[in-house]
Amino acid sequence: MNNSKETKRVTDYDMQQLIGQVLRYGVLISGLVAIIGGIWYLFQQGSGLPDYGTFHGEGEGYTSLPGIIKGLGQGSAKEIIQLGVVILIATPILRIVFSLVAFGMERDKLYVLITLIVLSIILFSTFGGLSI
Amino acid sequence: MTILTFTLILLLGAYLAGLAGSLTGLGGGVVIIPLLTLFFHVDIRYAIGAALIASIATSSGSASAYVKEGITNIRLGMFLEIATTAGAVLGAILAIYTPVNIVAILFGATLIFSAAMTMRKKHEGALAEGSQLSYLLKLNSSYPTKDGIIDYKLKNIGGGFSIMTLAGILSGLLGIGSGALKVLAMDSAMRVPFRVSTTTSNFMVGVTAAASAVVYLQRGYIDPGIAFPVIIGVLAGAFTGSKLLMKIDVKWLKVIFSFAITAIALNMIYNGFNHKF
Numbered sequence: 200m201n202n203s204k205e206t207k208r209v210t211d212y213d214m215q216q217l218i219g220q221v222l223r224y225g226v227l228i229s230g231l232v233a234i235i236g237g238i239w240y241l242f243q244q245g246s247g248l249p250d251y252g253t254f255h256g257e258g259e260g261y262t263s264l265p266g267i268i269k270g271l272g273q274g275s276a277k278e279i280i281q282l283g284v285v286i287l288i289a290t291p292i293l294r295i296v297f298s299l300v301a302f303g304m305e306r307d308k309l310y311v312l313i314t315l316i317v318l319s320i321i322l323f324s325t326f327g328g329l330s331i
Numbered sequence: 332m333t334i335l336t337f338t339l340i341l342l343l344g345a346y347l348a349g350l351a352g353s354l355t356g357l358g359g360g361v362v363i364i365p366l367l368t369l370f371f372h373v374d375i376r377y378a379i380g381a382a383l384i385a386s387i388a389t390s391s392g393s394a395s396a397y398v399k400e401g402i403t404n405i406r407l408g409m410f411l412e413i414a415t416t417a418g419a420v421l422g423a424i425l426a427i428y429t430p431v432n433i434v435a436i437l438f439g440a441t442l443i444f445s446a447a448m449t450m451r452k453k454h455e456g457a458l459a460e461g462s463q464l465s466y467l468l469k470l471n472s473s474y475p476t477k478d479g480i481i482d483y484k485l486k487n488i489g490g491g492f493s494i495m496t497l498a499g500i501l502s503g504l505l506g507i508g509s510g511a512l513k514v515l516a517m518d519s520a521m522r523v524p525f526r527v528s529t530t531t532s533n534f535m536v537g538v539t540a541a542a543s544a545v546v547y548l549q550r551g552y553i554d555p556g557i558a559f560p561v562i563i564g565v566l567a568g569a570f571t572g573s574k575l576l577m578k579i580d581v582k583w584l585k586v587i588f589s590f591a592i593t594a595i596a597l598n599m600i601y602n603g604f605n606h607k608f
Contacts, residue, residue, distance in 0.1 A: 211405070212401070214405065215398050215399055215401055215403075215405065216399060218395075218398050218405070219395045219396070219398045219399035220395075222391045222392075222394055222395035222398070222537075223395040225391060226388060226391045226392045226395070226566060229388075229562065230388075230562060230563060230566050233558070233559040233562045233563055234559075234563055236555070236559060237338075237559035237560065237563065240555065240556065240559070241334070241335055241338060244334055245333065245334050245335035245338070246333050246334070246335065247333065247334050248332070248333060248334065249332070249333075249334050249337045249556065251367075251371070251372075251373040251374060251377050251554065251557065252372055252373070252374065253374060254374040254376045254377060255551075256550065256551030256552070257551035257552075257553065257554055257555075262548060262549050262550070262551050262553075263549065276555075277555040277556070278555075280555035280556075280558060280559045281553075281555050281558075283558075283559065283562060284384060284548070284553055284555070284558050284562070285548075287384060287387050287388060287391075287562060288384075288387060288541050288544045288545060288548065289541075290387070290391050290537070290541075291387060291390070291391060291537035291538040291540075291541040292538070292541055294391075294537070294538070295409075295412075295538065298405065298409060307469075309468070309469070310406060310409060310469070313409055313410055313413065314409055316413050317409060317412045317413055317416055317538070320413070320416040320417050320420060320542065321416055321538075321541065321542050321545070323420070324416075324419075324420040324423070324542055324543070324545055324546050325545045
């Protein structure tokens with residue numbers, strides 16, 4: 200494709216393969232974790248009654264990463280599922296991080312900047328105290 | 332109804348949502364939200380959390396294949412994600428101040444729009460001459476078809492960017508991928524060829540949904556008991572759909588699905604006006 204410049208080692212093709220793999224494995228791992236947590240959850244509470252008619256919001260344990268990790272340590276099924284959810288949400292974000300690295304290796308300054316803007320918006324919503 | 336029954340029905344519903352979504356191009360959220368609210372009478376806020384999860388699963392699952400084939404325009408997606416993520420964060424903030432019945436009415440209206448968009452004829456041809464900005468931002472590209480590689484150029488970047496911001500706001504507010512609006516922005520405004528606009532839209536949905544999902548997760552909208560059957564069902568459905576897509580003609584499926592979606596949407600709007608949420 201790019202015969203004139205042999206120094207250009209990373210191409211758009213490499214980036215496509217890399218991003219494709221990130222998305223595929225992210226989804227697979229997230230699905231597996233959700234299955235494990237889900238089966239355990241049904242085993243423990245399957246005969247209970249669901250109560251979703253009114254919204255109370257989930258407790259600390261399911262809404263923050265420290266809370267989820269703490270629950271995992273106690274072997275809680277719901278926290279295992281939430282870990283799967285976090286992996287699922289992290290997959291597209293990780294895809295942006297990998298694109299950032301790939302654009303950097305391609306020395307495409309404009310797209311390094313554009314990718315950084317997208318990443319900062321997402322990080323802002325993650326850590327910017329939007330959990331009012 | 333026990334949790335086990337609830338889970339099994341939801342698993343089946345999510346499977347059908349993923350299947351229909353990947354066959355018709357309408358995201359998983361459009362089925363998940365009505366199923367949870369109208370059928371199970373789940374609070375719409377839990378439904379929004381579940382729909383976001385469904386959107387990310389469908390998008391990441393199917394995007395991986397299209398990206399590898401080189402159909403998706405990664406630069407275009409990345410550039411437009413500035414608009415969609417900023418919009419999604421704004422929408423997720425707006426959601427706190429929006430009454431749930433207004434959310435239901437808006438959701439119904441968006442569903443009808445999405446159904447109509449599925450039926451619309453898309454632009455197939457590629458532009459030979461792009462706007463100045465399209466060269467500056469390196470958005471012009473090429474994609475593989477049966478007849479070889481086709482080059483295409485884009486125009487009206489600003490118009491597309493504005494529609495994308497709106498798509499992002501709706502996505503954050505309603506918990507859907509708003510793929511129909513994304514396709515509209517690329518297809519009608521920027522003249523991206525059909526195959527490229529649908530796959531690039533799909534590629535962007537995951538990031539847009541993730542931007543608002545982190546906010547919703549922290550706000551307690553995502554319940555593990557609802558999330559796990561949704562993730563597993565939607566992924567399995569989308570996988571089956573992508574295999575089936577090669578073998579069946581989806582033209583009639585799109586018509587039937589669009590009518591079903593419109594009926595559900597009218598029901599949601601009616602309930603919204605009667606404050607039944």
